[in-house]
Amino acid sequence: MxxxxxxxxxxxxxxxxxxxxxxxxxxxxxxxxxxxxxxxxxxxxxxxxxxxxxxxxxxxxxxxxxxxxxxxxxxxxxxxxxxxxxxxxxxxxxxxxxxxxxxxxxxxxxxxxxxxxxxxxxxxxxxxxxxxxxxxxxxxxxxxxxxxxxxxxxxxxxxxxxxxxxxxxxxxxxxxxxxxxxxxxxxxxxxxxxxxxxxxxxxxxxxxxxxTQPGWSFCEYFMVQEELAFVFEMLQQFEDALVQYDELDALFTQYVLNFGAGDTANWLGSFCAAVRSWSGLLLRRPIDMEKRDGIQRGEASLLDLRSYLFSRQCTLLIFLQRPWEVTQRALELLHNCVQELRLLEVSVVEGALDCWVFLSCLEVLHRIEGCCDQAQLAANCSHTVGLWAYATDKLKSLGELCGLVSESGPTSEDLNRTVDLLAGLGDERPETVNSLQSPYKKLKEALSSVEAFERHYLELSHAAMEMYRAIGRLRSARLVGKSLAEFYMRKGDPERAEKFLQEALKSYVSEGWSLPVTHTRRQIAECQKLLGRTEEYLQTSALLAGDGNLSTEERKHFCQEILSFSARSGEQSPKVTLSMSVFTQLTRLQFRPATASVHSGAVLQVELTLRCLMPVAVRIQQLVASVHFDVDQGGTLGRPKGAKRPAKPGTIEFRPGGSSAGPHGSAHSAASSLACPVLELDEIQDRSPTDNSLNSTGVVCKNTHLLMRRHDSGSPPPDTTNCVSPPAVAMKEGAQVLRVQDVTLEPGNNSITFTAPSAQPGTYTLRQLCATVGQVQFVLPHIYPSVRYDVYSQEPQLTVEPLSEPLLAGLPQTVKFTLLTGHYSVKKGDALQLSNSDSMPLLPSSCCTAHIRSPAHDPVGESVLSIQSSEKVTSISLPATPPYHTLEFQLEVLCVIPSGAERPASERLTNGEVRHRPRSYSHPDTPMTAIDQRMSIDCPWSIYSTLLALTFYIPFKTRHTLLSAGNRKYIQVCVQNVSDVNFTLSEVKLTEKQQETTLELQSLNTKNHQLLCSKHSVFCLWEVRWKDDLPSCLQCVFSASFSPSERNVSGSKAFHYQFQLERVTTLYSVRADILPPAGEQHCRSGFLCGLEVCITRLSEPVDGELAEDSKTDADGLRTTKLMYEVADSSSNWAVCGKSSGMVSMPLTANATHRLQIEVMPLFAGHLPFPKIKVLKYLPHTAAVAIQPDPDSCVENDSLSLLDKTLDEQADTASIRSRGSVHSVGSGEQQQRGVAMPRLEPFSPGQVFNHSHARQVLVLPAADDHIMEVNAT
Amino acid sequence: MAVCIAVIAKENYPLYIRSVPTQNELKFHYTVHTSLDVVEEKISAVGKSIGDQRELYLGLLYPTEDYKVYGYVTNSKVKFVIVVDSSNTSLRDNEIRSMFRKLHNSFTDVMCNPFHNPGDPIQSKAFDGIVSGMMVQSS
Known part of the structure; x- marks a missing residue:
């Protein structure tokens, strides 16, 4: 304008x-x-x-x-x-x-x-x-x-x-x-x-x-096309105008590129002239006529042409309201110009381009600021920040060039250079002469003095950083900060530099960029050294000494820094504590023995594998592992049992938390730490303190605090080793320690063995590790995963267990005695005192050897035991055994099979009786009867006797039966072998207990030796003969000798079985007959037949019987009442009329009573007779005329098919009656008390049924079309 | 041809980084690291408008005086960065795209290797070969 x-x-x-x-x-x-x-x-x-x-x-x-x-x-x-x-x-x-x-x-x-x-x-x-x-x-x-x-x-x-x-x-x-x-x-x-x-x-x-023709000039063409652009601009067609300039731009660029490719155009020569002016862009005029004239005359330099082109583009873009494109294009232009000058090999004064770029950046920014308000600018930082950063960068390099950054200030050479550079700027443009903040003035001022430069540089840097931060480009901001830090370092201000470096380092560490980490850390080390921050410097040095990105020389240098400090003899100065992980890494820990559990006083070794990261061997004065001691509570309540012992027991591998080892070290660690930590699970068992039974069991996660933590994207990985500042590490005092002195750690893996304290029983947890090198301590504050070992103390323990299961009673059996000595050391002369028991004597054995084993179950020694038996006790003298060893020996014992005599008289061995006998019982797992044998042993370590129980099993089950034939009596004994062993049975005998020879028991057994195989039975039979009178009660002893069939007979043992039989004498005989209907030869199904029952008294009344249930008739004849009952269990017969009734029997021999009962066969064929039961009827003396209950089956006149339930009832009643004399026929009656008349069955021998199992032929009814065959 | 090729994990740590003038390695590390700013900016800018299919190729991340930095992001947020010398003007956008495609294919092969643990630095020779083919042949 x-x-x-x-x-x-x-x-x-x-x-x-x-x-x-x-x-x-x-x-x-x-x-x-x-x-x-x-x-x-x-x-x-x-x-x-x-x-x-x-x-x-x-x-x-x-x-x-x-x-x-x-x-x-x-x-x-x-x-x-x-x-x-x-x-x-x-x-x-x-x-x-x-x-x-x-x-x-x-x-x-x-x-x-x-x-x-x-x-x-x-x-x-x-x-x-x-x-x-x-x-x-x-x-x-x-x-x-x-x-x-x-x-x-x-x-x-x-x-x-x-x-x-x-x-x-x-x-x-x-x-x-x-x-x-x-x-x-x-x-x-x-x-x-x-x-x-x-x-x-x-x-x-x-x-x-x-x-392509020679003599063509770009400048001429430029003018022509620009004319067109002007016209479009005139017509307000800015877009089209811009296109013209862009075409020119592209054309020129192409020429430059072609030049680079060797295709030179003549006219380009003018642009290759050395750059003499670097006054920067000028964007305040719509058209920079000076430059345009230069172009028209063909005298413009490359920078002039570019500047002019850009100023026109800028003008048009601002007309088009696209200021942000200006900034973007400006940055491209500036980069491009620098490249083009390089490509065209234009000679430029050093720093001139920096000036040009700096001025241009600021000019563009000013132009943009001029056409936008503050809010717009702030919102579009992302477009301008690139220019700010570029300007900052250029100013910095200018400052370095002109000696404005050094501590000493510019030299005369620097000053000359500055003057040259300023000369190239020319005079300030008239547009900005009056403005206070023109780029021209800024540059001139910045180059004028060190202070001014610093001010301007800081201003620009901070502006760029703030903008980067504002748009979230934190990495870029930190890079600018780092560059600022470098500036401060050169200015000799490490304190400020460190702040920026630490921030940058944090970002590199958190994202795992090892090379920048190393570089930045080295700069930090320099800062810290200058600042005299010894501890931090040593920590950083340690990190750098172990950094694989550095050369060995550098690493050695930093290592030497540490070592020379540690060698410094400053007794009064406190020791410097550094994190161990940068110095050496704990990679593995191994317990010997691997169980990590020893008894008190035993030797437990801990072997540490340390990977030393230092480039040279380091001598360590002492290496200490502090141990936390927990007194074992004794009980196992809620304590995890056997803390995870993974694949290799006793070995704990530590994950490499390594920071800067190896070129990929930190990337590794970043990767692994960013990944989820490994789940650590433990089994937990809660046992009841009293009987050690399991109350509950479960799984606990031990590192929930790591797993449940929020994973912020921004939070640095939990990798303390990489921490920018060394973590505060403190050695806990007063704890127990494992210690080794004077170790030399070579680079790489080192193995160090400690002997762990194991005096007191309890749990020892390794907490910290500390290596001392002179004045420097390297501390590993936490050993994770936690490592612990247990020291236990154990009471001596004696166990007796069968050598082979099951122990059989009646045979010599071997039992194993195991003595765990625990903390007690068995001295020579110590002996176990076993109280002898009659039922289980110890068998003297010729040679009894005791084996001593170490805790690891390795045999240590053998010795012969001497056993002395006296009347009451057996004393076993033990060989001397060290603590926590195992002493084993075997003894033979024999458990005597108890004969039946000890029990109350019974026909059955097991049924009903076992409950009353605590020492023998039927075991659910085996059909054998078990006997618990208790042993009482006095041990030398305790004043109390040790009570031990052994369970023996009786291999036999014996039953006896009384059989009758009329008046003749037979006794059958059945021996069943319930064990798994085959036996030979011999010398089978049945004798009376009282040796009154009124009886003669005649054996009907033929064989002398009987093989009794496993799960089989042997039956023996005797006929009872008597001379005078059969005693009502017989007490017999069955005896046999048995031996396992595999062994010889000489080793046979006797086996006794006592039993008692009562009411042996036959009182009544029952005889039944079925009479076909009149005129028929055979019975026919469906026709009534007669059942004639004849009950005969066989013997004179016995004393007990008289008193018990007889009464005297009016005519002096003593009678007893019997009840009979006709029952048919298989529904073959229908009883018509009375099925049961009462008979009054005179108590004299051969008294007979006849009964006539109508029955009807329901089927044809050979039908068994209906059963006839005879029961004792006991009327109560006080209530003679009591009406019988309707539901009792005393009177039953109706025609009935006796159903099964009734029959079963009767059956159970009969069984019970056999079991006990006093048990009563029916439960209901018993409940009603003694006031009721009762029915009582006879003992099995007392009634003899002649017609038992008899059959009668029944013909089918004549007109039956269907004959039913009933096979039972 | 490229002067530096980097593969960066989702969590922004380098999985693979190689540059040709080895003396400038550090500078490239810084450059690539800083370029992540722009990568993140570009990814998040797309995320705002739901539904539009993001192109994996992010284009020129930012130019510097000497280098041009191009970016590419896989769907699993693994970033590829290719740094090209600014003076290398023969490289057009299409060539850069095809370089990224090749890189992505090779990267996919690496990931398909059952013995490769995703997240570990890439040490595959095949991948290295592909990268070498795309790099400026150092003389």
Whole structure:
């Protein structure tokens, strides 16, 4: 805008297309205002050539008076000065004047146009009513003038003549004519644009195609295409204008690239000239005419051309409201220029480009700030921050170049360089002379002094960092911070530098970038050394010494730093504590023995595998592992049993928490620590303290605190070793320690063995590890996963167990004595005192050897035991045994099978009786009867006797039965072998207990030796014969000798079985007969038959019987009441009429009672007789005439099929009656008490049934069609 | 051809990084690390408009005076970064894209290896070979 005065108006942005006006100037002037106003009011659609999209444009025009000079000469390509339309104005309305002057003038005008071949013209005839009125007499129709003009000039182009009516009047007619005029003008203007621009573009293209010809100049072409851009800009078509510049840009870039590829264009030579001015971009002017002139003259340098191009692009982009594209393009441009200069091998003063870039960055930023408000700027930091950072970078390198960064300040050489650089900046642009903050001033000031430089540099750095932070580019911010830290370091201000470095380091560590970590850490080490932060410096040194990214020399250097410090003899200064993980890593821990559980006093070794990360061997004065001691509570309540002992027992592998070992070390650790920690589970068993039974069991997770932790994306991995600052490590005092002195740790894996304390029983947990090197301590604050070992103390324990299961009673059996000595040491002369028991004597054995085993079950020694037996005790003297050893020996014992005599008289061995006998019982797992044998042993370590129980099993089950045949009696004994062993049974004998020889037991057994196989039985039978009288009670002893069939007979043992039989004598005989119906030979099914029962008293009454249940009749005859019952269990018979009844039997021998009962066979065939039961009827003496219960079966007159339930009831009753004399027939009756009459069965021998198991032939009924065969 | 090729895990630690002028290795580490800022920015910018299919190729992350940094993100958020010398003007966008595609294919092969533990640094020779083919041949 400032250049307006010296240059034609066309260079302002107020350019408009030129329209010339000829003819009546006064008329035009009167209409000019409204014309200029109204022309751009309505948009027009501009249809474009080459398939470009049509556009709506608002047309404006710059109306100038027609002059011949304005018409472009041949060859002049200027477009901006090109008149696009020529207008001839006239308000002539009378023919005379037209003919005389106007026509002539018009012709001249037309001719001059034609000579310049401008076809874009229009003639406007203005009509006013005033003129009409004034010249009334010569008035012609308006149309006639127009028609004349048309016929004279517009042959075939009638639209070239337009009429404007009453332009200054406010009438609809006037408005209408205005509108049509404007429309015409616009159309014509557009037509002219299209035509002229099209021609121009064609020319331009032709020129461009010539670019390969020698002598073609880019600068010339540039001017041509820029002309087009100007026109588009003039038409407000900024987009199209920008395209022109972009095309130029691309063309130039391509040339530069081709140059790089070896294809040199001559004209490029001017751009390869050494750079002399680096004044930066200038964006405040719409058009930088200085540079444009330079380009026009072909004198511009590359930077000039680029600067000019960019300033034009920038202007257009800002017109297009795309300021953020400016910043992006600016950055690209600056990078590109630097590259291009390099490519073209343009010689540049060192630092000149930095100046240019710096100034340009700031200029762009200023320009952007100028067209946006603060809020917009803040919101679009991401677009500008790149420029800020670039500027910062460049300023820094300038500062370094000019010696402004060093502590000492610039040297004279630096100053010379600065002067040279400043010279290249030239003078400040007039636009910014008055502004206080121009880039030019900034740079000049920054280079002027160290302080100013620092101020400007810090300002820029902080601005860039803040912007990066604001848009969340933290890594970029940290990188800027790091660069700032480097600046501070060079300025000798390590304190500030460290802050930035630590922050950057944190980010690299957390993301696992090992190389930056190493680099940054080395810088930190430098800082810390300068700051004198010994502890931190040593920690960092340790990290660096173990860092595989560094060379061995560097690592050795840092290692030496530590060692030389540690060697410093500063007794008064406290020791420096460092984290161990950077120095050496605990990789494995191994217990010996592997169970990690020893008895108190035993030797437990702990072997540590340490991976030393140092580059050289380090001598350690002492290595200490502190141990936390927990007194064992004794009980196992809730304590995890046998803490996880994974695949390899006693070995704990530690995950490498390694930081900087190996080139991929930290990446590894970052990866592993970012992954979920491994689930650590333990089994937990809760046992009852009293009997050690399991109450509950479960699984616990031991590291929930790690697993359940929130995983923030931003939180650094839990890797303390990589921590930026060394973690505060403290050695816990006062704990028990494992210690080794003077170890040398070689680089790599080292194995160190400790002997662990094991004096007191309890749990020892390894907590910390501490290595001391002179003044330096390396501490591992937590050993994780936790490592512990148990020291236990055990009471001596004696167990006796069978050598083979099961122990059989009656045979010599071997039992094993096991003595766990525990803390007790068995001395010579100690003996076990066994109280002898009759039922289980110890068998003296010729040689008894004791084996002594170590805790690891390795045999240690043997010795012969001496056993002395006295009457009461057996004493076993033990060999001397050290504590926590096992002593084993075997003894033979024999458990005597208890004979039946000890039990109350019974027919059965097991049934009902076992409950009363605690020492023998039936075991659920085996059919054998078990006997618990208790042993009482006095041990030398205790004042109390040890009670032990052994379970023996009786291999036999014996039953006896009394059999009768009339008056003759037989005794059957059944011996069943329930064990798994085969036996031979011999010398089977049955004797009376009382040796009263009134009885004779005649054996009916033939074999002397009987093989009794496992699970088989042997039956023996004796006939009982008596001389005088059969005693009512028989007490017998069954005896046999048995031996396992595999062994010889001599080793046979006797086996006794006592039993008692009562009421042996047969009292009654029952005889039944079935009589076919009268006239029939056989019974027929369905026909009634007679059942004749004859009950006969066989013997004289015995004493007990008399007292018990007899009564004396009135006539002095003693009778007893019997009840009979006919029952048929298999429904073969239907009893008709009375099925049961009462008989009164005289108590004399051979008294007989006959009964007649009607029965009906229901089936044909050989039917068994119905059963006839005889029971004792005991009426109560006090209640003689008690009516029997309806449900008792004393009287039953109805015809009934005796159902099964009744039968079963009767059966059970009979069984019970056999078992015990006093048990009563039916439960219901018993419940009713003694007041009721009772039924009582006879003992099995007392009633003999003659017709037992007899059968009778029953013929089928004659008219039966179906014969049922019932096979039972 | 590239001067530095890096594969970065989802958690932003390097799985693989190789650069050609070895003396500048550190600088490339810094460059690649810083480029993650832009990668994250670009990923999150896409995430805001749900439903549009994200292109894996992120394009030019940012130019520096000497290098151009291009980015690519797999669906599992593993990032590939290729650094190209700015003076290397023969490389067009399409070539960069095809380099990324090749890299992605090879990376997929590495992941398919049952003996490779995802998250571990890549040590595959085949992958190394592919990368070497894309790098500037150091003379």
């Amino acid at each position: 400032e250049c307006q005065e010296e240059k034609p108006i066309i260079y302002t942005m107020e350019n408009k297309p030129i329209v010339t006006c000829a003819g009546d100037q006064a008329l035009f002037t009167s209409l000019y205002t409204s014309l200029a106003q109204q022309l751009p009011r309505e948009p027009m659609e501009w249809r474009r050539t080459y398939g470009r999209a049509p556009k709506m444009i608002h047309l404006e025009a710059n109306f100038v008076q027609f002059k011949e000079e304005l018409l472009p000469k041949e060859g002049n390509k200027a477009l901006l000065t090109f008149p696009f339309l020529h207008i001839y104005w006239t308000d002539c309305c009378d023919t005379e004047s037209y003919k005389s002057s106007v026509k002539e003038d018009m012709t001249r005008w037309q001719n001059s146009l034609r000579t310049h071949s401008s076809p874009d013209w229009v003639i406007i005839v203005v009509e006013t009513n005033d003129t009409k009125k004034k010249n009334k007499p010569n008035i012609l129709p308006r149309s006639s003038i127009v028609d004349k003009i048309r016929s004279d000039f517009c042959n075939k182009q009638n639209d070239r003549c337009v009429v404007l009516s009453d332009p200054l009047k406010d009438s609809s007619r006037s408005q209408e004519s205005w509108n049509s005029l404007l429309l015409k003008l616009r159309t014509l203007l557009l037509m002219s644009f299209t035509k002229n621009l099209g021609r121009f573009e064609d020319d331009m293209r032709t020129l461009r195609e010539k670019r």
